[in-house]
Amino acid sequence: MFLSVIEIPQGDERVSDSTLMERLARREASASEALAQLYDRYGRALYSLAVRITQQAATAEEVVQDVFLQLWRNAARYQASRGPLEPWLFTLARNRALDVLRLKHEKQRRREDAMDETFSAPAAASVPAAEIQIDRQRRAQQVRSSMASLPEKQRRAIELAFFDGMTHSEIAAALSEPLGTIKSWIRGGLLRLREALEAGS
Amino acid sequence: MSDCGQFEENYEAYAIGALEGEERAALEAHLRGGCPRCRAGVDRARWVVAQLAYLAPPQDPPASLRSRVAAIAAEGASPARRDAQSERPAPARRFTVPVWAWVGAALLMLSVYTAVELKSLRDVLAELQREAEAQRVRYAQLEAERKQFETVRAIFSSPESREFTLTAPGQAPVRAAWHPQAGVVLTAARIPIPSPGRAYELWVVPKQGPPIPAGVFRPDAKGQVLHLNVPAATFDQAAALAITEEPAQGSPAPTTKPIWVASTAR
Numbered sequence: 001m002f003l004s005v006i007e008i009p010q011g012d013e014r015v016s017d018s019t020l021m022e023r024l025a026r027r028e029a030s031a032s033e034a035l036a037q038l039y040d041r042y043g044r045a046l047y048s049l050a051v052r053i054t055q056q057a058a059t060a061e062e063v064v065q066d067v068f069l070q071l072w073r074n075a076a077r078y079q080a081s082r083g084p085l086e087p088w089l090f091t092l093a094r095n096r097a098l099d100v101l102r103l104k105h106e107k108q109r110r111r112e113d114a115m116d117e118t119f120s121a122p123a124a125a126s127v128p129a130a131e132i133q134i135d136r137q138r139r140a141q142q143v144r145s146s147m148a149s150l151p152e153k154q155r156r157a158i159e160l161a162f163f164d165g166m167t168h169s170e171i172a173a174a175l176s177e178p179l180g181t182i183k184s185w186i187r188g189g190l191l192r193l194r195e196a197l198e199a200g201s
Numbered sequence: 202m203s204d205c206g207q208f209e210e211n212y213e214a215y216a217i218g219a220l221e222g223e224e225r226a227a228l229e230a231h232l233r234g235g236c237p238r239c240r241a242g243v244d245r246a247r248w249v250v251a252q253l254a255y256l257a258p259p260q261d262p263p264a265s266l267r268s269r270v271a272a273i274a275a276e277g278a279s280p281a282r283r284d285a286q287s288e289r290p291a292p293a294r295r296f297t298v299p300v301w302a303w304v305g306a307a308l309l310m311l312s313v314y315t316a317v318e319l320k321s322l323r324d325v326l327a328e329l330q331r332e333a334e335a336q337r338v339r340y341a342q343l344e345a346e347r348k349q350f351e352t353v354r355a356i357f358s359s360p361e362s363r364e365f366t367l368t369a370p371g372q373a374p375v376r377a378a379w380h381p382q383a384g385v386v387l388t389a390a391r392i393p394i395p396s397p398g399r400a401y402e403l404w405v406v407p408k409q410g411p412p413i414p415a416g417v418f419r420p421d422a423k424g425q426v427l428h429l430n431v432p433a434a435t436f437d438q439a440a441a442l443a444i445t446e447e448p449a450q451g452s453p454a455p456t457t458k459p460i461w462v463a464s465t466a467r
Contacts, residue, residue: 024274032274039270043262045254052257061266062374068270073358087251094254098218103366140255147256158217162253167221168214183214190213194249 017041017085024075035068042086046093053097053163063096086136098165139197146196147189153177154185161186208239216246217253269390349429356380356429367442367461375426375461377442384431385415385442391424400449401426404459405434406441415442417451439465 015037023034046067050060070092071078078088147155153175160166160174168186172179208228214220215228232239356362356378367375367387375389387403395401400419404412416430443459 032271035274036267036271039267043267043270044259045257047262047266048257048260049254051260057263058373060260061262064262064266065269065273069273072273087248090251090254091247094251103368139252143252143255147253158253159256161217161219162250162256165218168219169221171219182219186217186219187210187213190217190246190249193252194245197249197252
């Protein structure tokens with residue numbers, strides 16, 4: 001309706017996420033370009049995540065659009081929290097995609113507002129130096145190899161929690177394992193991943 | 202906090218969403234209490250959990266998604282730009298040309314002819330008044346449009362608004378944001394365009410009683426929708442939002458089965 005297609009130069013990695021977020025927050029004339037640059041940085045990863053969760057390309061597109069819509073609407077609020085953008089985007093995309101899944105399965109929506117839950121979260125101080133220091137490619141590699149080093153069932157448990165939004169007891173039922181085992185698998189696997197990411201920084 | 206130890210082992214499970222029941226409730230309550238240590242622990246675990254996104258097999262999004270994302274900002278920024286462009290300079294320019302022309306003509310008549318025909322002067326004045334009235338109407342339309350944009354933006358950005366997704370099998374979803382006072386906004390893209398003489402109608406389905414109409418709308422040529430309405434019902438009275446197809450002027454009660462539906466129950 002009021003949409004216009006805008007020609008945008010290719011994303012410039014030298015402009016920091018926070019500079020781009022400032023442009024969004026101030027609703028500058030270049031905001032649309034800034035949004036496209038952020039999309040160039042994170043769009044593919046967000047889309048891949050949404051496809052993995054929803055298993056549907058059209059729904060994944062909706063999720064990604066929604067994530068950027070939230071980013072646009074909440075740019076000013078985001079500024080205040082000053083955490084890194086990437087984990088926030090991943091968290092939001094995951095929550096939205098899981099919401100879609102839940103709606104589909106006609107389950108109750110558990111996450112009323114993913115926004116409030118995550119926006120307050122990543123204060124700059126709590127984020128490991130890895131966030132800034134390792135480049136994303138390498139971090140992605142570390143995540144994959146750390147998870148690949150886990151026993152098959154433990155990895156599966158973490159995937160069911162992350163990609164399918166299952167709780168401890170749902171995973172226990174799905175994998176026919178005791179609840180206590182699932183709990184320690186998930187915690188252990190995530191702690192191991194954290195160590196790997198922190199060691200890599 | 203001396204009892205943080207009991208929560209520490211739950212940070213990761215909470216961050217990934219696997220924690221449930223009493224354990225989850227206890228940690229949430231503790232976090233609401235503002236414990237900085239547990240807050241930092243959960244934030245750190247959330248950061249780790251977010252990295253799991255890299256396990257998703259890489260997929261290339263369609264090229265069109267990029268322009269749709271860029272357009273989000275273009276859409277949001279448009280009210281300001283419309284203000285700047287069309288409200289001031291454009292009406293002024295269109296206004297000055299006829300005024301000068303008519304004033305010039307009037308002066309000419311006054312200076313050339315000693316016997317002024319009152320009738321033609323009255324015509325000139327009447328024409329000027331009509332012109333001014335047309336400009337006023339145009340301005341009012343622009344102003345109304347601008348106000349609508351402001352309202353839409355306010356609804357979307359207000360923490361008091363609740364969001365719903367109206368779904369229909371095999372159709373693109375319709376999104377709704379509902380603010381207790383400002384009303385409900387619908388947005389959609391690529392939804393089917395009703396045949397001529399037909400339109401969509403939004404309904405608030407109350408917990409009790411018949412559906413309450415909440416405005417008629419038609420998508421544009423691309424199937425895009427922006428619809429704003431202040432329904433005669435509150436969140437608390439509503440059980441669902443629904444959209445039916447109706448005659449273009451709308452119906453007081455639905456005449457077809459709902460196409461899109463969203464439950465508004467908490």
